Amino acid sequence: MLDLKDQINSAVGYIRGQTEIVPEIAVILGTGLGAVARQVEHSLEIPYERIPHFPVSTLEAHAGNLVLGAIQGKKVVVMQGRCHYYEGHSMKEITFPIRVMKALGAETLIVSNAAGSMNDHLELGDIMLITDHINLMGDNPLRGINDDSLGPRYPDMYNAYSPDLIDLVCTIAMEEKIRVRKGVFVAVAGPNLETPAEYRFLAGIGADAVGMSTVPEVIVAVHSSMKVLGLCCITDKCTPDVLGPADIEEIIRVANETEPKLTRLVIEIIRQM
DSSP, X not given: OOOHHHHHHHHHHHHHXXXXXXXXXXXXXXXXXXGGGGXXXXXXXXXXXXXXXXXXXXXXXXXXXXXXXXXTTEEEEEEESOOOGGGTOOHHHHHHHHHHHHHHTOOEEEEEEEEEEOOTTOOTTOEEEEEEEEEESSOOTTOSOOOTTTOOSSOOOTTOSOHHHHHHHHHHHHHHTOOEEEEEEEEEOOSSOOOHHXXXXXXXXXXSEEESSSHHHHHXXXXXXXXXXXXXXXXXXXXXXXXXXXXXXXXXXXXXXXXXXXXXXXXXXXXXX
């Protein structure tokens, strides 16, 4: 069996055989947020299943393509959809694409997701800028033998989300008149949504929004010395006064309606980076 470094080299070798693009920026697009990929110019689209060792999503809402090209003159690699821990993949499998995008040349990661809000000030369709996170997934992608050539044994997660990029987004949001809030994101394993008691617990430990992704990818990005920007699309309210049965179709509808606004924000962020 190939070790992680060999798997990365195999995947990168395949991609390099398709394109000479060396991306500066990596972007992960979550549920209902795939439109940024359509903004990539001179793009090459590679289905995940063609890339050696790449995990393949089982979710219909995730297209499952790696898109390379340029946005606003910046070379990018875009994940049109991601894999989740709850699909049965290991932590190392769902974060493997981060390793590959870093090896391709990307030094910055922009990651987005759909999330539920435990904060009264976060409304449906809001964009939450992640300032910090809490890992309640019960696992860690760095567990096991560490390859020092990929990153340190004990990476520091202080300022995991780049303060410079957070400031940039706040400035752009004001210029574009896009409502952006700051908050703490908590990741859980899923796939079930949380009970009312769990929502109260998550709010009590300091989380503003909850989802089932992002944190593993961010941990590996930090391990890989990448700058990280995290954005949540708030798709459902989980505060006690409005909490009711979850409607997955409604969650996807809100994500789709928010997509143009988030796409405009991400494109402008990339332009100004």
